[in-house]
Amino acid sequence: MERVLLKTVDKPNVVIVIFGATGDLSKRKLFPSIYRLYQNGKIGEDFAVVGLARRPWTNDIFREKVCESINESQAHNEDDLESFAAHFYYQSFDVTDNSSYTHLDGLLDQLEGQYQTNGNRVFYLAMAPEYFGTIANQLEQNGLKESAGWTRLVIEKPFGHDLASAKELNNQIRLAFNEDQIYRIDHYLGKEMVQNIEVIRFANGIFEHLWNNRFISNIQVTSSEKLGVEERARYYDRSGATRDMVQNHMLQMVALLAMEPPIKLTPDEIRSEKVKVLRALRLVEPTEVENYFVRGQYGPGRLGKGYREEAPELKDSTTETYVAGKVMIDNYRWAGVPFYIRTGKKMKEKSIKIVVEFRDIPMNLYYKDESERHPNLLVINIQPDEGITLHLNAKKAGVGSIAQPIELSYTNNGVDGINTPEAYEKLIYDCIIGDTTNFTHWDEVAYSWKFVDAVLDAWSETEPLFPNYTAGSMGPEAADRLLEKDGFHWWPVTD
Ligand SMILES: NC(=O)C1=CN([C@@H]2O[C@H](COP(=O)(O)OP(=O)(O)OC[C@H]3O[C@@H](n4cnc5c(N)ncnc54)[C@H](OP(=O)(O)O)[C@@H]3O)[C@@H](O)[C@H]2O)C=CC1
């Protein structure tokens, strides 16, 4: 099957307008990613980047900041960097002020002539979500969408706080932009091994034929972080791990693992299969929440302070920094198979890993201890290692018919081992060539909110007993019991 792109161009000509260009995301992810596109020849010389934020910076200060961010994050060539930075322009801008947009319109006209960008514009909203509706509306009202080329709007997460606010936000944005112009970023969808899930499943007969409830006993998806809340207490405390990670990244991975093969590799066909999975998620009943989900918050431990000590305003916080859940998909393929997910801050290791556990053989003939079990596992390593490992059993050399567990491994040599910038690099490129496959459609966002809202609503009825895991551990004990009662256990995420 051939991947069909909406538009395929070698070196697209474009002006990228970044709202929030003085912020953390721009510095840590966007500038380095655009630089990598330039370095790798994915964009040529016919591009410009306009940075917008309130600070009274000049083009020179902005270019210095861009160079600093690249200096800090990756290998580069000084001459290359200077010519790259010359494509960056800054405008001091208040998103709530009408006149800022008029000025921007003039700047875009000038740059489009200078760089021959054919009127192609990406508006990247790297700002707090409360401004998304206003910006979309102002772009429409001030005619900034009306150019000779295409215009696309990239929106960062979080997309709403719950289903109701997400709907409201979506309605506001849709007044100004069509669905096919909206690119909702989920950076996990830009990770190499997340993109590989589809290929591992659908390009291998040995997996796809077994990929169902007859042969798979459970699937475990872990995204653990060593980092704590860092400088983002204000955002994170209103969000918590469920909104920050489960509503988007974790459920997207579940959808890719569970979807039916698409009839074609087009964005619409893939999305339609993912939506079917998200629609089939079993909503957790309020009285059942304890049987399906576990929440946690880190206290002091091997990795330092507890969450409540990270900032004065977190002193009495009941926000969860950890979630584990048993997700059931009520469809023909997956009936009865739990998808266990877990994610948390200040855990033992940084690891994103998927373990597919196949049903065990009915009798153990080859291990001395009859209770010993070594089910076949397919492990998809997403970060920091990238690759897959298949756990099998084979005969121990020279000792009769005794088996031992063995592993077949494939390591995907990442370009330089840094995963997230690469994910942003891919997604920015996809956006400028018009490939929406790895962006989330409104339907996916809505079904995901519906699922997590049920859990969050049930939790809001009771006060959690926090903290309940130590910084540097693998999370609360209750998360182990979640699997034990089904006869399973978490497979380790480290060797
Ligand atoms: N940082 C990260 O790692 C991630 C961030 N995100 C999302 O990306 C978005 C941005 O996050 P982040 O960069 O961390 O946020 P920051 O708080 O670091 O940056 C916010 C930006 O908005 C600008 N700004 C604020 N108010 C206005 C205004 N009225 N007019 C114009 N500009 C304004 C600020 O600049 P100034 O003060 O100069 O106006 C600044 O450039 C958020 O939606 C966040 O959830 C998503 C994933 C990861």
Ligand SMILES: O=C1O[C@H](COP(=O)(O)O)[C@@H](O)[C@H](O)[C@H]1O
């Ligand atoms: O979206 C987010 O993701 C990061 C984790 O991303 P990763 O690529 O390092 O796994 C998380 O730290 C952050 O809280 C969240 O907003």
